[in-house]
Amino acid sequence: MAKARATNQLAFAFDLPRPATHPAALAGSDARTARMVGEILNSDPRAREVIAAEMSVLLDDQVSKAMLDAWSAPGKDAHNISWSRLRALILVTNRFDLLDRDLREIGAAVLVGEEIHTARLGHLKSKIAELTAELRAVERMATPIARGSTEC
Known part of the structure; x- marks a missing residue:
């Protein structure tokens, strides 16, 4: 059976990210990261070998399909x-949408490229409004x- 592939990326959320600060808030992060890696790989139409090759070029370090497979397995604690x-x-x-989703867990959000201009516009x-x-x-x-006798 073919794997389901995501067709759309997550939309940017304008809700305020709040850091999870309660006890054990980040427990299970390794497994969630592995599931995110799996989601990333399953949503990309390219073969994992191609993704691994492109990563290898960026990192100047060898990345293989087997490494991608191991990183996407939540049960493989030794392969994070x-x-x-x-x-x-x-x-x-x-x-970047999945990175944004993940970082919101610690109270951060992601802006990509030209999106910074939109954030700056809102800030300005x-x-x-404050000065007005x-x-x-x-x-x-x-x-x-x-x-x-004169008014200035």
Whole structure:
């Protein structure tokens, strides 16, 4: 039976990521990461050998299909993917949405490439709104300056 392949990436979420800080909040992270690796591999139409080859070029280190298979198995505790290799896998497959989903667990979110301009735009608009509110408050308090017989 053929594996189900994802057809759409997850949409960016605008909800505020909150870090999981309660006891054992990150327990089972290795298994969740392995499932994420499996999800990434299963959603990509390319053969795992091709993905491994592209990762090898980026890392200047050999990555094989067998390594990808081991990293995607939640039950193989001895074969966890390293952070550098996970980053290469995400870059090669363009699955930043899954990285975002994973990082939200620790209170972070991912912006990719030009998305930073959208975030900056929102930040600047927020600052403008704050300054506009301050300006209005000062306008309500301000009175004309009168010195001598002339008003300034």
